[in-house]
Each structure stands twice: as C-alpha cells, then as structure tokens.
Amino acid sequence: MIHHRNNVVINKIDDMQVAETLPGGHTINTNAAKATGRGVEIELTARLTKALTLVGGFGYTDIKFDSFSDAQGDYEGNKNPWAPEYTFNIGAQYRHEAGFFARVDLVGYGKMYFDKANNYSSDPYELVNAKIGYETDRFDIYFYGKNIFDKKYDTRRAYDGFLDFYSPPGEVGLQAILRF
Structure with a gap:
C-alpha cells in the first residue's frame, strides 16, 4: 500500500521581517519590504509488508526578495536567509509484531x-x-544513533559574518519510554 501527499505553495509577502546583525553582535529585525516564496513538498509512504515500511519526502523552497534595500545595498532577487533550497528524507522502518523495531533514515539539506x-x-x-x-x-527501549557517520556540517559566518556554529558530533545513546 502506498500513500502520498503533495503541496504546492506560492506566497506573496509584504512587510517581511529579516533578522539583521549589527556590529557588536546585536540582532534586530528589519523590514525587508516584499518577497515571493514558492515551494513544493512531496511525501511518500510505502508499506511493503506488514512489518516493513519505506518513507521518503522532498521539499523545495525558493524565497526571494522582490524589493529590499537599505543603506548598505540593494538585495532585490536575493534569497531569504535561513531557508534551505531543499530538504529530503529517505527511510526504512521494520516493526515486528513480537516487538522488535529498527529504523534508518538519510536526511539532507x-x-x-x-x-x-x-x-x-x-x-x-x-x-x-x-x-x-x-x-x-x-515500555520501549532503543539504542539510537544520530549523525552516525559524524558528518561535519559547520555553519560558518552566520549572522552577517559574525558567528560560526559547529555541527554537533555523532551521538549514540539509549532511550527508554515507560507508559503508565
């Protein structure tokens, strides 16, 4: 059985707010005037057997300033900050009726x-x-891993070049859930 969902969106935005970093690291919101956002999202779920499910999704976003300028320049046609061009996920999940559970996911930005x-x-x-x-x-008990291959995806020069954010390292752990 296959289930799917898709959305197509076009938004016209007036008086859009954009975070701006000032010297000294102070952040303010500024009016970016007008922008247009376009996007599409598709999700698929395929239940191959009673126990095995495959999932996938893809999202595309194109959000640009239609008009936006200040004393530092004209940003018309530039992309909106902090909006990835696309995201995706692909995963497989196995859930046996006897209680055994396994899942693996690939996520991208x-x-x-x-x-x-x-x-x-x-x-x-x-x-x-x-x-x-x-x-x-x-109860449920899991052994999990996030970013299991310890991928480095540091964010350099964020907030108008003032800050660097370092990606968290790979993580492994034990999770227990108890229901009352």
Missing part, C-alpha cells in the same frame, strides 16, 4: 544563505540516523 546580501552560505549536507530496539504496550 540544501544550500542555505545566512545574510540578506547572500555573501555567507552553507554547503548541502546529508546525515544518517538509526534506531533499533524493542517495543511493548508498557
């Missing part, structure tokens, strides 16, 4: 700008997450 002038951006990157465990009516 496209190029993203961090400033109104589009001078600073991130490269696209992908992460792999996994989870294996046992589920019952009263």
Whole structure:
C-alpha cells in the first residue's frame, strides 16, 4: 500500500521581517519590504509488508526578495536567509509484531544563505540516523544513533559574518519510554 501527499505553495509577502546583525553582535529585525516564496513538498509512504515500511519526502523552497534595500545595498532577487533550497528524507522502518523495531533514515539539506546580501552560505549536507530496539504496550527501549557517520556540517559566518556554529558530533545513546 502506498500513500502520498503533495503541496504546492506560492506566497506573496509584504512587510517581511529579516533578522539583521549589527556590529557588536546585536540582532534586530528589519523590514525587508516584499518577497515571493514558492515551494513544493512531496511525501511518500510505502508499506511493503506488514512489518516493513519505506518513507521518503522532498521539499523545495525558493524565497526571494522582490524589493529590499537599505543603506548598505540593494538585495532585490536575493534569497531569504535561513531557508534551505531543499530538504529530503529517505527511510526504512521494520516493526515486528513480537516487538522488535529498527529504523534508518538519510536526511539532507540544501544550500542555505545566512545574510540578506547572500555573501555567507552553507554547503548541502546529508546525515544518517538509526534506531533499533524493542517495543511493548508498557515500555520501549532503543539504542539510537544520530549523525552516525559524524558528518561535519559547520555553519560558518552566520549572522552577517559574525558567528560560526559547529555541527554537533555523532551521538549514540539509549532511550527508554515507560507508559503508565
């Protein structure tokens, strides 16, 4: 059985607010005048057997300033900061009626700008997450891994070039859920 969902969106935005970093690291919201956002999202779920499910999704976003200028320049046609061009996920999940559970996901993010002038951006990157465990009516226990291949996807020169954010390292852990 296959289920799908899709959305297509076009938004005209007046008086759009954009975060702007001032010297000294102070951030304010400024009026970016007008912007147009276009996007599409598609999600698919395929239940191959009673226990095995495949999932996938893709989102594309194109949001640009129609008119926006200030004392530092004209940003018409530039991409909106902090909006990745695309996102996607592909995953497989196995859930056996006896309680055994396993899941693996690949998630990806496209190029993203961090400033109104589009001078600073991130490269696209992908992460792999996994989870294996046992589920019952009263409790679940899982061994999980986030970013299991320890992918580096540092954000350099964010907030108009003032800050760097370093990607968290790969993480493994144990999760227990108890239901009352």
